Amino acid sequence: MSSTVEARNVVLVHGGFVDGSGWRGVYDLLRAEGYTVTVVQNPTLSLDGDVAATRRALDTQDGPTVLVGHSYGGAVISEAGNHPNVSALVYVAAFAPDKGESVSTLIADPPPGAPVPPIVSSPDGFLFLDRAAFAAAFAADLPPDEARFLADSQVPWGPDALSGAVSEPAWRSKPSFYLVAADDRMIPPPAQRTMAERVGATVIETAASHAVYVSKPAEVAALIKNAATASPA
Numbered sequence: 001m002s003s004t005v006e007a008r009n010v011v012l013v014h015g016g017f018v019d020g021s022g023w024r025g026v027y028d029l030l031r032a033e034g035y036t037v038t039v040v041q042n043p044t045l046s047l048d049g050d051v052a053a054t055r056r057a058l059d060t061q062d063g064p065t066v067l068v069g070h071s072y073g074g075a076v077i078s079e080a081g082n083h084p085n086v087s088a089l090v091y092v093a094a095f096a097p098d099k100g101e102s103v104s105t106l107i108a109d110p111p112p113g114a115p116v117p118p119i120v121s122s123p124d125g126f127l128f129l130d131r132a133a134f135a136a137a138f139a140a141d142l143p144p145d146e147a148r149f150l151a152d153s154q155v156p157w158g159p160d161a162l163s164g165a166v167s168e169p170a171w172r173s174k175p176s177f178y179l180v181a182a183d184d185r186m187i188p189p190p191a192q193r194t195m196a197e198r199v200g201a202t203v204i205e206t207a208a209s210h211a212v213y214v215s216k217p218a219e220v221a222a223l224i225k226n227a228a229t230a231s232p233a
Helices: 020-032 047-059 073-080 131-138 144-152 159-163 189-199 217-227
Strands: 009-013 036-040 065-070 086-092 119-121 127-129 176-181 202-206
Touching: 009 020, 009 047, 009 073, 020 036, 020 217, 036 047, 047 065, 047 073, 047 159, 065 073, 065 217, 073 086, 086 189, 086 217, 127 131, 131 144, 176 189, 176 217, 189 202, 202 217
Parallel strands: 009 036, 009 065, 065 086, 086 176, 176 202
Antiparallel strands: 119 127
16 A cells, blocks of 8 residues: 655646746745745647656656646646656646547537637637637636736647647546636636546636636645645556
């Protein structure tokens, strides 16, 4: 019977359209409690590239590590989470693909009446959210100035990031946790609940937009701390 060693390291992985700076609130709360926190800056050009960036961060950890992904970052941690340093996975309003699935396949058949994210494409195929619709879709519970900053500092999301398929989902062998954002207008909450159930995750739910990692840092940090004490699967 294996003994549980509390993870004191946390690696945070952002999603599409944004960078790692949105994790600042979560970062500050975890650092204040003695965790070593690393924020990955994904290029978001391809899933393979983002998995490689995350693995580089995991290589630097000195012990058990909680790997956290928001939105598209859930696809990244599902692949990168097989790293031996990873003790648990935390999905924050995130995609949780199974083997052979990608973000593209998970969003291919939206339920009737689900909000349609205001995605626009550049001439060379990179994806953005329409600036005027960004706040309502992504960050409805943030102050207007903060939502505007996120809209105006978007990172281009590459088509190869959306189409990249997971080869061996780490959630099949690692303890997993899921935070459902009940007011999400990017990933429908019913889809989040279905993915969380399939993963077999420990689930919490909160009234928040897709930007829950920014708007509710205390709730996100609390779930990460819970995951830090998870027993190996």
